Amino acid sequence: MSQDTILVDRSQGVLRITLNRPDLLNSFTAEMSKRLQAVLAEGEADETVRAVYLTGAGRAFCAGQDLGEATSPEGKPADFGAHVRRVYNPLVRAIRRLLKPVVCGVNGAAAGAGANLAFACDLVVAAEEAAFLQAFIKIGLVPDTGGTFFLPRMVGMARATQLMMLGEKLPAQKAFELGLVYQVVPAATLHDVGFGLAAQLATQPTQALGFIKRLLNASPNHTLEQQLDLEGELQGAASRSADYREGVAAFFEKRKPAFIGK
Ligand code: T3D
Helix, strand or coil: CCCCCEEEEEECCEEEEEECCHHHCCCECHHHHHHHHHHHHHHHHCCCCCEEEEEECCCEEECCECCCCCECCCCCECCHHHHHHHHHHHHHHHHHHCCCCEEEEECCEEECHHHHHHHHCCEEEEECCCEEECHHHHHCCCCCCCHHHHHHHHHCHHHHHHHHHHCCEEEHHHHHHCCCCCEEECHHHHHHHHHHHHHHHCCCCHHHHHHHHHHHHHHHHCCHHHHHHHHHHHHHHHHCCHHHHHHHHHHHCCCCCCCCCC
16 A cells, blocks of 8 residues: 555644655655645535645655656656646645745755745744755756745745755745744654644634735735725724624633634
């Protein structure tokens, strides 16, 4: 039986997804991407899922494209345009469009598409030994998986240029200092912290978290006027939610709110 390249389990309102090809540092195959796309779609449809925790098995998070698969049987490099559109672009769209928080637990190297997959998530927690690597240039490719969209916006044009053109390893602590990573923790505690963060988010007002994601997704391409309009629209929707009523009631009753995610 072939190995399950994507492991999935659900608990405490969290869909935990583990990339599982540890021998090849969880490098991506087309089959793996298809399965991850399906799992993310299930997470979107399942109301009991209120957050996602994405991580990798073994010593790496993800080494990007499986370079063995990326070569044609004749040994000639394949044309990757269609491949990127089919394998990577849908993953970025799925993560950004999922109106639930996605926490990424980077347990080791995150290279190429693996690094940019992590940066597409909402919050990144990294093990002390983890490192991010825009490895594309080392093999004559350009960054994909949304990296050229997210990185300049997250760290500025100059730093993004350095990372992409030089392809140097960015250690977790440096990534933290740049704001790319929320927390750096000892490897032994990574999943407790990363999953714990997702579980905590799963108790929060899910709809409002989803609206924050919509606002942040829209922000880079909006004028101030457009963004103010969207804030008004989504604040209106948030104020009609059960969680808003619960939040205000809990505030006045001086108790912890019990949000239901609706
Ligand atoms: O196809 C398209 O659509 C184009 C899209 C491309 C998107 C991309 O992601 S391009 C970038 C692809 N990724 C890389 O270029 C990274 C390649 N890997 C590395 O640079 C290093 O492995 C790491 C820095 C990630 C980790 O280094 P290290 O020294 O800790 O591990 P290692 O010894 O290099 O790797 C361990 C094994 O995993 C090794 O196999 P072996 O020798 O034990 O049998 C190595 O070949 C394998 N491995 C690592 N990365 C990949 C891989 N095998 C296939 N594909 C990989 N990407």
